[in-house]
Amino acid sequence: MNQISLYHRELLNDHYHPKVAAYYFKQWDSYHMPFHTHEEVEIMYVIDGKCTVETEEEAISMKKGDFILLDSNVPHRLIIEKHSPCRMLNVEFSFCKKEGSFPSIKELAAENKDLTQFLLHKQSYAVLKDSNDIYHTLKNLVLELDKKESGRNMMVQLYLGQLLNQVARMVMEERKKNSDHQQANVYVKKTIEYLHHHYDCDIQVKDVSQAVCLHPGYLHRIFKRQTGYTIMEYLTSLRMEKAKMLLADTDIPVIEISYYIGINSRQYFSLLFKRHTSMTPGEYRKSVDQDIVKFSR
Known part of the structure; x- marks a missing residue:
């Protein structure tokens, strides 16, 4: 045949x-x-x-x-x-x-x-x-x-x-x-979407895992494997980017910024922000304001 x-x-x-x-x-x-x-x-x-x-x-x-x-x-x-x-x-x-x-x-x-x-x-x-x-x-x-x-x-x-x-x-x-890789991509995408929609809330890994209907340990493993970050590392980075935007583009007092990004401690927010940007939130806002002044001139 x-x-x-x-x-x-x-x-x-x-x-x-x-x-x-x-x-x-x-x-x-x-x-x-x-x-x-x-x-x-x-x-x-x-x-x-x-x-x-x-x-x-x-x-x-x-x-x-x-x-x-x-x-x-x-x-x-x-x-x-x-x-x-x-x-x-x-x-x-x-x-x-x-x-x-x-x-x-x-x-x-x-x-x-x-x-x-x-x-x-x-x-x-x-x-x-x-x-x-x-x-x-x-x-x-x-x-x-x-x-x-x-x-x-x-x-x-x-x-x-x-x-x-x-x-x-x-x-x-x-x-x-x-097939497992494709399915993992779906869960990682859902996780990222959830974080972007809820970064201003007090969320933990168990909240995310419940939202995407996956065991916390398994979600942690596939998220780290796919992105290179833990879920909380990704969330922190996202929050710092949102904080930078709020400091640069709004008049919200520095002491209130942390509450807009889901961090209830101003001291902890300042610590995280300096770790990510090498500046305090106040220093960052001043540097942005100075750049705006220079540009307007």
């Missing part, structure tokens, strides 16, 4: 085995491949050096330990720059009706939720970083393919099944990581 996508539903509805169509180890010293497609699914693994794989969507820089899984009929090309050799292992495979006793892709997927989910969600290509498991499997697969002895097909199917399971696990872990 040629020209079938790795994500074709028939693979989960009927019994097929992957079948290697081509494989090779090769060192490229300088090469600019034209765009092309394969009827087979392809894995390109960088053993050493670096290269670029271009698709119609993007140019992907790859180095030692990186590999790309390309679905069938995806236009792509390989670029190896001069004086930057790259050693690669490539395997191309298609699908054929199940022969023998080794489990089909459908049967493997029935025992592996990651493989099922991987095959149900089509993507033209996936770029992943190997932890050495993939290379070990690919190398064993190629060594087995090189053998001429009878009965090797069982071992070939074993390594192909192992390869699909490993890739599926890695892809699903990457998807979960990306």
